[in-house]
Amino acid sequence: MGLSAVVPGLATLHFTQSWQIAAGVGAAGFIVAVFILINVRLARSARLKRSGIGEIDRMDGVRFEQYLGHLFRSQGFRAEVTQARGDYGADLVLTQGNRRIVVQAKRYTKNVGLKAVQEVQSAKAHYRANEAWVVTNSQYTEQAKKLARSNNVRLIARDELVEMLLAMKAGTAAAAKRTSA
Structure with a gap:
């Protein structure tokens, strides 16, 4: 300035x-x-x-996973939220055509580290998925980013999540407008 x-x-x-x-x-x-x-x-x-990211920041982990299921359904995925315990490292399993994606959801106030990337990478094999993603309302440590790059794990951080939320809300508003017209 x-x-x-x-x-x-x-x-x-x-x-x-x-x-x-x-x-x-x-x-x-x-x-x-x-x-x-x-x-x-x-x-x-x-x-x-x-x-609505402020609401997500106040959710517990299970509610965040359910909300992500709704978000990914709005993008055309079939989304299955796995059981809360014993999920083998995947909180959601997404399918769309031949794509099968395992998602590790981390609703955190701090940066997400290596463990989330390791978990979703092992879930990829267990669920026979072709992609692995970690989604957070926060950011990632440099170590997590490095491991994700070397293992082809997609990291969706706060800014990208906000964009996805805005797109979902815009799509919902457009659909509501079409049905009321």
């Missing part, structure tokens, strides 16, 4: 040789930058609220 005041101010000073005009232009640049920053934060906050 400092650059938004300094650069226009110095450029104005260079061309006008007037400190007063340069200070005015610098102040105006700073005010515009603050205005833009506030609007970006408000838009981001409204977007997160629309997505």
